[in-house]
Amino acid sequence: MKDYENAIEINGVTKRFDGFTLDNVSFNVAKGSIMGFIGQNGAGKSTTINTVLNILTPDSGDIKVFGMDNREHDMEIKAHISAVFDELPFHDVLNANDINIILKEVFSEWDSSVFSEYLDRFSLPRRKKFGEFSKGMKMKLQIAAALSHNAKLLIMDEATTGLDPVVRNEILDIFLEYLQDEDHSILMSSHITSDLEHIADSVTFIDKGRILLTGYKDDITGSHGLMRCSLSDYREIDKGDFISARLSDYGADVLIDRRDEMSVKYSGAVIDPVSLEDIMLYYVNREKKEWK
Amino acid sequence: MMKGLLYKQLVLSRKSLLLSVSMLAVFLLAEALVLVSLRAGNLARFEDAVEIEEALYNLFLLLATAMAFGSCVSDHDAVASDYGCKWNMFSYTIPVKAETIALAKILWMAGGYLIGGVVAFANYLVLLMSSGRAFDINEVWMMFGIGLFIAISECIRVPLVYRFKSSAVANGIVLGIMCVVTIVLAIAVNVYDLPDLSPDVIAEILDDVISTVGFALPIVTIAAFVVSYIATVGAIKRKVI
Numbered sequence: 108m109k110d111y112e113n114a115i116e117i118n119g120v121t122k123r124f125d126g127f128t129l130d131n132v133s134f135n136v137a138k139g140s141i142m143g144f145i146g147q148n149g150a151g152k153s154t155t156i157n158t159v160l161n162i163l164t165p166d167s168g169d170i171k172v173f174g175m176d177n178r179e180h181d182m183e184i185k186a187h188i189s190a191v192f193d194e195l196p197f198h199d200v201l202n203a204n205d206i207n208i209i210l211k212e213v214f215s216e217w218d219s220s221v222f223s224e225y226l227d228r229f230s231l232p233r234r235k236k237f238g239e240f241s242k243g244m245k246m247k248l249q250i251a252a253a254l255s256h257n258a259k260l261l262i263m264d265e266a267t268t269g270l271d272p273v274v275r276n277e278i279l280d281i282f283l284e285y286l287q288d289e290d291h292s293i294l295m296s297s298h299i300t301s302d303l304e305h306i307a308d309s310v311t312f313i314d315k316g317r318i319l320l321t322g323y324k325d326d327i328t329g330s331h332g333l334m335r336c337s338l339s340d341y342r343e344i345d346k347g348d349f350i351s352a353r354l355s356d357y358g359a360d361v362l363i364d365r366r367d368e369m370s371v372k373y374s375g376a377v378i379d380p381v382s383l384e385d386i387m388l389y390y391v392n393r394e395k396k397e398w399k
Numbered sequence: 400m401m402k403g404l405l406y407k408q409l410v411l412s413r414k415s416l417l418l419s420v421s422m423l424a425v426f427l428l429a430e431a432l433v434l435v436s437l438r439a440g441n442l443a444r445f446e447d448a449v450e451i452e453e454a455l456y457n458l459f460l461l462l463a464t465a466m467a468f469g470s471c472v473s474d475h476d477a478v479a480s481d482y483g484c485k486w487n488m489f490s491y492t493i494p495v496k497a498e499t500i501a502l503a504k505i506l507w508m509a510g511g512y513l514i515g516g517v518v519a520f521a522n523y524l525v526l527l528m529s530s531g532r533a534f535d536i537n538e539v540w541m542m543f544g545i546g547l548f549i550a551i552s553e554c555i556r557v558p559l560v561y562r563f564k565s566s567a568v569a570n571g572i573v574l575g576i577m578c579v580v581t582i583v584l585a586i587a588v589n590v591y592d593l594p595d596l597s598p599d600v601i602a603e604i605l606d607d608v609i610s611t612v613g614f615a616l617p618i619v620t621i622a623a624f625v626v627s628y629i630a631t632v633g634a635i636k637r638k639v640i
Contacts, residue, residue, distance in 0.1 A: 160492050197486065200410065
């Protein structure tokens with residue numbers, strides 16, 4: 108595998124379905140980084156991930172993984188990636204020993220001892236059928252399998268959804284450990300933005316099939332702000348200066364995307380830092396402009 | 400790679416396979432006892448004892464052969480359960496080609512066909528010993544003809560499950576095809592009374608067919624697996640998720 112700058116490069120990908128279009132999606136996942144891919148349910152996260160994994164063929168645009176076209180070098184790419192889904196994709200009658208036997212034959216770089224170490228670390232039984240596993244155990248098993256064949260890229264589709272905070276934190280720690288190797292990268296889709304707040308280097312926000320924001324997380328949260336003002340002050344703000352505003356009887360919370368400029372223009376206004384969740388919420392309501 | 404997929408198929412089929420084999424063993428014991436009992440003269444007081452014995456022999460041969468081939472050739476709903484647990488989705492993310500997945504399926508069915516043949520032949524020997532009949536090569540061909548019929552239905556069913564993500568739809572289509580073929584054949588032959596498809600009549604039909612076109616059996620068998628392989632590869636490449 109030749110050297111590459113971005114683990115994933117998506118350029119102008121469009122995929123049309125009846126009632127939904129993934130519209131001209133473009134973003135990169137830098138090598139050695141973790142990108143959070145956020146958006147509400149049905150926004151197009153899984154569709155985008157499926158095009159990256161070459162499960163869906165886009166109508167237009169191109170995708171490179173490790174610098175290679177994802178359709179031309181399908182097998183070569185798949186030997187070095189791991190996909191983790193929200194549900195365990197293994198049959199209930201199988202156990203961890205069976206998975207070791209099956210995946211050892213599938214991945215040339217499968218390491219049974221690494222898999223065994225993860226099983227021990229996660230306290231996962233080897234002979235117990237997956238049908239008897241809890242959701243947390245299933246996710247840990249999936250991650251153990253994903254990390255046991257020297258994958259250079261982890262693609263996670265809502266993998267932490269439905270897990271309790273303890274298990275989620277345990278898994279997020281594993282990801283941070285995985286990223287200690289500068290060749291490793293992660294694309295992690297989630298609508299639980301608090302997870303990404305902790306670990307993501309960069310963030311891409313998709314809504315209704317379109318990319319609204321993509322870039323370094325700190326740049327995005329740094330450039331946005333939540334202006335808190337009275338309703339009368341809110342009426343003075345130009346409509347073009349904010350994304351959307353949440354109105355209540357006590358005043359208005361207004362999301363702005365040019366924080367420095369706005370703090371000069373509206374000097375004296377209180378502008379608080381924003382979380383990814385706030386950004387997602389206000390962007391989703393951008394067409395309404397005002398909401399309660 | 401192939402070993403891993405075959406191992407998975409074995410684990411998924413294990414329970415159903417054991418159950419089928421156990422049922423077959425019980426059936427084998429029961430049919431042997433019945434035939435031995437008949438041979439000992441338990442129906443001697445009936446006028447049509449010979450016809451009853453003949454009908455039972457044919458029934459046992461047909462059922463046991465169908466059970467042997469059916470349990471060995473079947474994929475035991477593994478494809479449908481792949482969809483049920485998202486394994487199919489996962490399989491598109493690992494470095495395994497559609498051709499390899501399809502070949503593993505076909506090898507499983509072809510291997511099952513051979514093992515089913517051995518089991519059916521063993522059953523045939525038990526039947527011969529129990530009934531005191533002489534070995535008849537046409538009956539062996541007929542057994543493999545039944546096996547082929549089951550193998551063809553499975554060869555059609557597997558790509559259909561990949562296509563429709565459902566065993567129910569695939570089974571319905573296969574059943575429909577089998578009904579149409581049976582009716583068309585019966586009408587075409589225009590010899591046998593269609594409503595009276597009792598086991599001995601079916602055996603007679605198969606006997607006639609085998610004695611006429613028996614030489615084509617291996618060719619048809621291989622062709623069925625090859626066509627199924629091509630159709631399965633096509634269905635997997637459609638990436639129905």
